[in-house]
Amino acid sequence: MTWSRLLLAFSLALGLAHPALAQEEIYPITAAIALDEADPANEAAGRLIYRGGLAIDPGEARIGGLSGLTWLDGELYAVADDGRWFVITPDEAEGRLLDLIRIRMGDLSDERGRKLRDKEDADAESIAIGAPGEWLVAFERNHRVWRYGSLEGAAAPFPTDADDLVAGAEPNKGLETFETYPGGAMLACGEWAEAGRANCVAVSDAGPEFFELTAPPELAEHGGVPVDAACVSNETCYLLLRSFKPGYGNRIAVVELTQQGSQTLGVLDAPLTRDNFEGLAVREQYGKRWLYLVSDDNFRNCAYTDEPATCQRTLLMKFEIDDPQAMPPPPPDAPEPDPQYATVPVVLETELGAITIALETERAPITAANFLRYVEEGRFDGTVFYRAMRLEREPQPNGLLQGGTQFDSKRILPPIAHEPTTVTGLSHTNGALSMAMGEPGSATGDFSIMLQDQTGLDAQPDAAEAVWRNGYAVFGYVVDGMDVVAAIHASPVDPDKGEGWMKGQMLAKPVKILEARRVKAAP
Secondary structure, rough: HHHHHHHHHHHHHHHHOOOOOOOOOEEOEEOOOOOOOOOOOEEEEEEEEEEEEEEEOOOOEEEEEEEEEEOOOOOOOOOOOEEEEEEEEEEEEOOOOEEEEEEEEEEEEOOOOOOOOOOOHOOOEEEEEEOOOOOOEEOOOOOOOEEEOOOOOEEEEOOOOOOHOOOOOEEEEEOEEEEEEEEOOEEEOOOOOOOOOOOOOEEOOOOOOOOOOOOHHHOOOOOOOEEEEEEOOOOOOOEEEEEEOOOOEEEEEEEEEEEEEEEEEEEOOOOOOOOOOEEEEEEOOOEEEEEEEEEEOOOOHHHHHOOOOEEOOOOOOOEEEOOOOOOOOOOOOOOOOOOOOOOOOEEEEEEEEEEEEEEEOOOOOHHHHHHHHHHHOOOOOOEEEEEEOOOOOOOOOOOEEEEEEEOOOOOOOOOOOOOHHHHHHOOOOEEEEOOOOOOOOOOOOOOEEEOOOOOOOOOOOOOOOOOHHHHOEEEOOOOOOEHHHHHHHOEEEEOEEEEEEEOOOEEEHHHHHEEEEEEOOOO
């Protein structure tokens, strides 16, 4: 395939990266966010260690209103204020949240299988795992808990002691918090904070225990209330609390609740990133615990409003709990944990700064090993980033950046076998590295870095043409230095350089890769 045909292939693929899909499955546009915009190196809020976060664009699907969150089998499940359910598939590497692979969504139904339409009936605020294969969804305004055998199926009543907790509660102050944990126990909280009035109930074999959960001092002055919870195998629960004051905004806290009492793990307050967080999920794996927080934009997203003082965003943030309680050993019949895929860190030192990459040596062993060989043999040293494909769509910058050996006979190694994304399970999401090639099996030493999701480059098994069936090979992700990638991508182009489709995409002054090196693991 000639360079002009290669460019055409990339152009068409990028044009198809966000096709018009049915509501059931979408590929969201996201942007990375820092915990502290003023100090991106700051990644700690008490015992909560920041492991990445995203701002999710609502798009035509109106992603928003997310109020409850739970983790199951590698995906996040959420419900929304307008009666929809969401299944969010995160894209992670080295324990960090990098992007979203996809979101599936649909409408919750009533007891007769009809779509919930009225705000009084559709205001879903929390989701929990019930009996095997069942979901429990709590609603406010018309305060109730419903059981779903499938999120796409009809509802059934689920009477609980939480019904007594919210009896007589204000319409917009219902069961913001509803969670179950092993042994059939349950924790539920209402969205209020009044001295002497219980706002939570814990239900076990011993019966219900109503109690008052008070907010940490940082939130109490603004009326902090519980808005979601997530519980783990040793009967430890993590509660998300939020306060709001007009003119000041939100404060967020995460509290750990055990049989011995409660303690505050962390508080999100200025200058840290904060928003209207209403969903909390916990994940246990590899002897660690992670918390995911999601915010409710109340369908007043900052991406589509002229009122920045009152707008909100849909944010998804991931935290690792520093030094959590020792996790109990799994039961003998417990399934094997999801694999933690091996990666190798590599740094590209460029004239404009450093780009750190996690090479997917386990999931894409052929392609990653090829790239690593170029690194270790110094074949990238002195090469350049030479091409910036720019797409006129939000968010910006958008497109891809290309660099490498440019078929220099003194640098290139023999072509490698193609590893399609249908085999590796990887995807051309924001920050992904992908091999440039003509036909499958022709890739050598040129590669591209994605700016925003370009999933049209993934393998498409049902496509008529071979180039689309095979797609392009993802073999790593940028884990630090996307600002450098964006800066190179923004470098001036020469309108007369390049041939065919490439004309106008070649950098007027290519940016040199000074050194490519493997990063030694810390002892």
